[in-house]
Amino acid sequence: MRKEIQDRRAFVVSRGDTSFNTEDLDSLTLTMNAIKETLHFHPIVTYLPRVATKDDVIPLTYPIVSTTGETISEIPVRAGQVIFPSFTAYQRLKDVWDVWNPDRWLRPEIGKQTKVGVFANLMSFSAGVQACIGWKFSLIEMQALLTEILENFELSLPAEKPTIKRVPAAGFGMIPMVxxxxxLGTAMPLQVSLVQQ
Structure with missing residues (x-):
């Protein structure tokens, strides 16, 4: 990723500019793939409550067996009922996703995809008319921040390699804790040093 960023920086300087524009950021394939994979594996928002506007049913791809032994292949929903779709559950489905692997975005498996979300088949910014209005701005912020960090700093885990766990925050987000x-409260220990030129 750092080499990709350095090569693009050289191109930007050669054209007489001093900073990346959005086209430059979008051209950083490896960086974008790391962002997609991180949003997939670690969504900040774990679910968003939704209210059904009419009676309907939610079909289940994988039927479940109730405590009475009945096989359930759909869940009825009444108008006005609040449902809590889980972004984390969807984005960690073993049949769609596996381990953290940014290379998956170089060769997407079209047959395994379910079309959801406004970005990268992910629910990170929700979907449909209720999708995050600022999703593209948020993505540009992530690209710009990650590019600057990786271009200038080396990041690694401390020698003792603490175990980081995701803890529900107030509301429906997640925070890292040791x-x-x-x-310590919210904590993500990292060793940070300047990139050696």
């Missing part, structure tokens, strides 16, 4: 050191 396992066994919850007294």
């Amino acid at each position: 396992e066994g050191r919850e007294d």
Whole structure:
């Protein structure tokens, strides 16, 4: 990723500019793939409540067996009922996704995809008319920030390699905490050093 960013920086300087524009950021394939994969594997918002506007049913791709032994292949929903679609559950479905692998975006498996979300077949910014109005701005911010960080800094885990766990935050978000050191509050220990030129 760093080499990709450095090569694009050289191109930007050669054309007489000093900073990346949105086309430059979008051209950074490896960087964009890392963003997509991180949003897939670690969505910030884990679910968003929705209210059904009419009676309907939610079909289940994988039927479940109830405690009474009945096989259920759809869930009825009444008008006015609140449902809580889980972004985390969808974005970690083993049949669609597997482990953290940014290379998947170089060769998308079209047959395995379910068309959801406004970006990269992910629910990170929700979907449909209720999708995040600022999703593209948020994406540009992530691209710009990641590009600057990777171009200038080396990041690694500390020598003791703490276990980071995701903890529900107030509302429906997630925050990182060090396992066994919850007294630190939100924490993501990293070793940061300048990139050696």
